[in-house]
Amino acid sequence: TSRIVRASAGTGKTYRLVEDYVALVTDAGMRPEQVVAITFTRKAAAELTVRLRARLRTAGCSAEQLAQLDQAPIGNFHGLGLQLLRGLGSVGEGTRILGEDGEDVALFRHACDEAWFGHGATCGEALAIVAQALRMDMLPDDLWLAVALAREDGETLDARALFGSYDPAAVRERLARRLTDLRHRLADGARQLSENGKDKIERFLTATAALDDSPHAAWVASWQNAASLLDRRGKIKDIYREEDRELLTCEVRRVAGEALGATLVPALARLLDLSWSRYVELKGQRRALDFGDVVERLVSLLAGDAAVHRQVRDRYRVILVDEAQDTNRLQRRMVRLLAGLEGPTVGEGPSTPIVLVGDRKQAIYTFRGADPESFEVLARDIEALGGTSATLATSYRASAALVASINSLGGRLFGAPYERLEARTGEVSVDDRPAMAWLSVDDGAEGRITGVIREAAAVSRWIRGRCDAGASPGSFALLLRALSYAPLYVAALQQRGVAVVVGGGGGLYAQSEVQDLAALWRWLCDEEDWLAGAIALRSPLIGLSDAALLRLFSPTSGGRDDLRALRRGELRLEHEYTSADAATLAWLAVRLPLLVGAAARCAPAPFVSEVISALDLRPLLLGLSGGEQRLGNLDRLAELAREMQERGVVHAGVFAHLVQRRIDTDHH
DSSP states (O other): OOOOEEOTSSSHHHHHHHHHHHHHHTOOOOGGEEEEEESSHHHHHHHHHHHHHHHHHHOOHHHHHHHHHHOOOOEEEHHHHHHHHHHTTOOTTTTTEBBBBBBBHHHHHHHHHHHHTTTTTOOHHHHHHHHHHOOOHHHHEEEEHHHHHHHHTTTOOOOHHHOOOOHHHHHHHHHHHHHHHHHHHHHHHGGGGGGHHHHHHHHHHHHTTOOOHHHHHHHHHHHHHHTOOOOOGGGGGGGGGHHHIIIIIIIIIHHHHHHHHHHHHHHHHHHHHHHHHHHHHHHHTTEEHHHHHHHHHHHHHHHHHHHHHHHHHHOOOEEESGGGGOOOOOHHHHHHHHHHHTTTTSSSSOOEEEEEEEOOGOOOOOOGOOOOOHHHHHHHHHHHHHHHEEEEEESSSOOHHHHHHHHHHHHHHHOOOOOEEEEOOTOSSSSOOOOOOOOOOOOOTSSSSHHHHHHHOOOOOOOOHHTTTTTGGOOOOOOSOOOOGHHHHHHHHHHTOOOOOSSSSSSGGHHHHHHHEEEEHHHHOOTTTTHHHHHHHHHHHTOOOOHHHHTTTTTTHHHHHHHHHHHTOOOOOSSOOHHHHHHHHHHHHHHHHHHHHHHHHHHHHHHHHHHHHHTTTTHHHHHSSHHHHHHHHHHHHHHHHHHHHHOOOOOHHHHHHHHHHHHHHHHH
């Protein structure tokens, strides 16, 4: 019988899955090769197989049954798909599968290079259009992600459909009607105002009198400039409302966005069509498939060939799906085809029972194509088949206090659908209050970077207090939205004497001085990369205080103007800085303009050499803990710059981006 098992984390889900599998073999008399078990990762499949083998052995299964487990269909969607395709003769044994260690992405990048810049390339005009608006060094990865998400949704790969359609004229026409109404309302209401108010409106009306025939960009700029002639002080706010200000300052920008989209989409479609065609050719030359190909080919085969569909359906008697909340639409279709809920042989006998295990609130992979609705769709299929439902609610992993915390938070986030956890028997909380500490950080309107700096300081103070009360630094884990934030938290914790280990391995790109240098290089190459600037300025390479950073990165206190002036060597210390920060800023004001110039004109090797020399990095790193190792890492980066330059990387900005990408890749 089909069944839905809703299982929160730590409730014994894997134990239940193992017991269900063993019961199918020992009680229902099924052979392991007749039971499909689909997990989310290969690692989970391997762990499940180990546990099944041990449990089947204790259940008294025969040596023959244990031997069958080696060939049993236990794996993730790609692994099971490949096993089926090979068994059906659709994929040869010599076929390479791309996907491990980013082989598929690397091959697509290579395809982009050949299709766009290789001999006989025919997309110069499209490249010129795209290069004016987007970063070309990041475009292959962005295109790959867009294509991967579309494939996981089971969509036909149509470049124009993928990027959407844009109509600046239609958007402009709709906004123009509202803007005309606004002009009339302001003209009618001006007589109620003082001479000053009348004058503001008159200047606004004059500035916007003849914009109908102007190009889109000029039209947007003119309306936004005209908006600066108005304010909402005094009686004028009675006729010039907040939504009017939003219309003039924000909504009119949609026209520029639509115009940019209308220009970019044909060019992007051209580039994607060429690069994807070349990617397919390169896979063919290498006799390779990527993970997406495996599931797509299996789904196509099952949906289009009745004999194959019948053969596969007859092979399996139960389908177990673990972590069902993280499946995407294409994987959902694969399950439905395997079970006979769709496909050319629907109606030929009963469908294969499905045991669905999942928890919607653990759906954390939507960013890579997972569709939590897939779980609910399959759950409705099971209900329609008369299947049963069970909920595993007792947490064997969390204390009663933590269970109370989870329930408190979950109830607020999910409302009525939230399935509460229960503490295990014997776990009694002193009280039922959630065991949470809420650290309130007031970043106001100062922006993202200042918010991160304040939060890092608050978290480090809280952890320092707990350590002073007897806790070990190793008992705390920080989960960050992105690794790029980590250096700010590391600096804040180290400042308070808390030992830190950054996850993601111990290679070159995991070292703090490498990440700090990468941030500095990115900021030198891109004035608007505020996060990189904050990391670099806070790092030991420069060493500004939190207070100085908050002042420099606050968009509401003129700090951003100070930053720009600092890069030009024109900083005047009009704001209050400590003497140490003032001395550091004065020292930087001499060096930064030289380094910004080097970033613009130099290839990677001389750029890195210039940074090392200008900031006197060798004695600085040598004076830090583990200085000799840090100095060695600096030399390795300098050598890397020379190698990349020899391989054709001629711009410091591209080099900085590639180093950061290695940092991110090594972490993941």
